[in-house]
Amino acid sequence: MKSLDLLVVGLGPGGGSAAGKAAAGGLDVLAVDRRQVIGEPVQCAEFIPNPMGAYARTHPVRLQSITGMQSILPSGAAHASDFPGLMIDRAEFDRAIARAAEDHGAELWTASRLTALEPAERIATIRRNGQEQAIRYRALVAADGPHSTVATWLGLAPLATVITRQYTVPLRQPLGDTIVWLSDDYPGGYAWLFPRGDVANLGLGLDPQLQPDLKGPLEQLHQRLIEQGQVGPEISRRTGGAIPVGGPRERLHDGRIVFVG
Ligand SMILES: Cc1cc2nc3c(=O)[nH]c(=O)nc-3n(C[C@H](O)[C@H](O)[C@H](O)COP(=O)(O)OP(=O)(O)OC[C@H]3O[C@@H](n4cnc5c(N)ncnc54)[C@H](O)[C@@H]3O)c2cc1C
Structure with a gap:
């Protein structure tokens, strides 16, 4: 049986960073x-x-700089805030973190699924x-x-989540800010327009208990x-996705298992 110090399950930014460190x-x-393929879809x-x-500072990860965020409030009023950051190619971002982990000596397996866990024996399948x-x-x-199978197997409560739907659409004018809409049309969540060069990610996240239909509100916002x-x-x-x-898990570790992400 293969035996090692650390098994990391998941090669998103959380797992890739943990593996590298x-x-x-x-x-x-x-x-x-x-x-x-790491990062896709x-x-x-x-x-x-x-x-x-x-x-994310270099090509091909970095796509554009962001200066601030415009929040459109339920009243329709706009509020500008200082929230600088970067728009990235997320797949390249995940791969850059994974490559750095590999450079530090971590072994990476793709197309490899955790299917069973025996925490008392410290054996994973x-x-x-x-x-x-x-x-x-x-x-x-x-x-x-967010839907960690490890957490489910350990009997931990699921995380509170919003469900989302997002389109990538052409941007007619350059945009240097992210835009977020808070509205009764998006119960328990919000909608967003995040620019990435000449296109933008237009999406929304809703509380599925309050509003299970995402397509209708997103199509309406797109049309507007x-x-x-x-x-x-x-x-x-x-x-x-x-x-x-709802913030971090109730417990971030369980015996020899640590939650990251
Ligand atoms: C539509 C949408 C828009 C978002 N926008 C933003 C944003 O603009 N900025 C931002 O910071 N965050 C955003 N988020 C949230 C962000 O994507 C997540 O918080 C982030 O991906 C979490 O990273 P992670 O490494 O914890 O987990 P993930 O990136 O979810 O990675 C988990 C990995 O685990 C793997 N995995 C799961 N189960 C198993 C198993 N049994 N065996 C093997 N592998 C497994 C999965 O394949 C996946 O690659 C958005 C999320 C969505 C859905």
């Missing part, structure tokens, strides 16, 4: 992700505040190339996202911005 500190690290609006920019492989770890980092001349009608990419909105 641990490998740089001298641990024997294996990081696995069920995705075929992108499930992100691709804005990061400046402090997160260590892996990974399905790779159609075969199950048992791995003994000294510690495990669960960086497997087309009529205002801000964006074009073509949709070059569609995505979605869950965004945690």
Whole structure:
């Protein structure tokens, strides 16, 4: 049986960073992700505040700078705030972090899914190339996202999330700020327009208990911005997913398992 210091589950920014730090500190690290290609498909609006920019300052990750955020309040009033950051190519961002982990000596496996866990024995089962492989770890980092299977297996409460839908659309005029709408039309959540050069990510996140239909409100917002001349009608990419909105987990560790992300 393969035996190592640290098994990292998930190669998003959380898992990639944890794998890199641990490998740089001298641990024997294996990081696995069920995705075929790290970072894809992108499930992100691709804005990061400046402090997160260590892996995002250069081509091809960095797409444009952001100066601030315009919040459109339920009254319709606009509020400008200082919220500088970067728009990134999120897939390249995740890959840059993973490459840095590899450079520090971490072993990375893609198309490799955690399928079972025996925490008392510190044994994880990974399905790779159609075969199950048992791995003994000294510690495990669960960086497997907002719907963490590790958390479910440990009996931890699910994270509060909004569900999202997002289109990438042409931007008719350059935009240096992110725009966020807070409105009764988006119960428990918000809508956004984040510029990335000559296109923008237009999306919304809602509390699924309050409003299960995302398509209707997003199509309405898209139509309104087309009529205002801000964006074009073509949709070059569609995505979605869950965004945690309720703060950290009740517990961030359980025995030899640490949650990251
Ligand atoms: C539409 C949308 C827009 C967003 N916009 C922004 C934004 O503009 N800025 C921002 O900062 N955040 C944004 N977020 C949130 C952001 O994407 C997440 O917070 C971030 O991805 C979390 O990173 P992570 O490393 O914790 O997890 P993730 O990036 O979710 O990575 C988890 C990884 O674990 C892998 N995995 C899961 N289960 C297993 C398993 N059993 N075995 C192996 N691998 C597994 C997955 O394949 C995945 O690669 C957005 C989210 C969505 C959905």
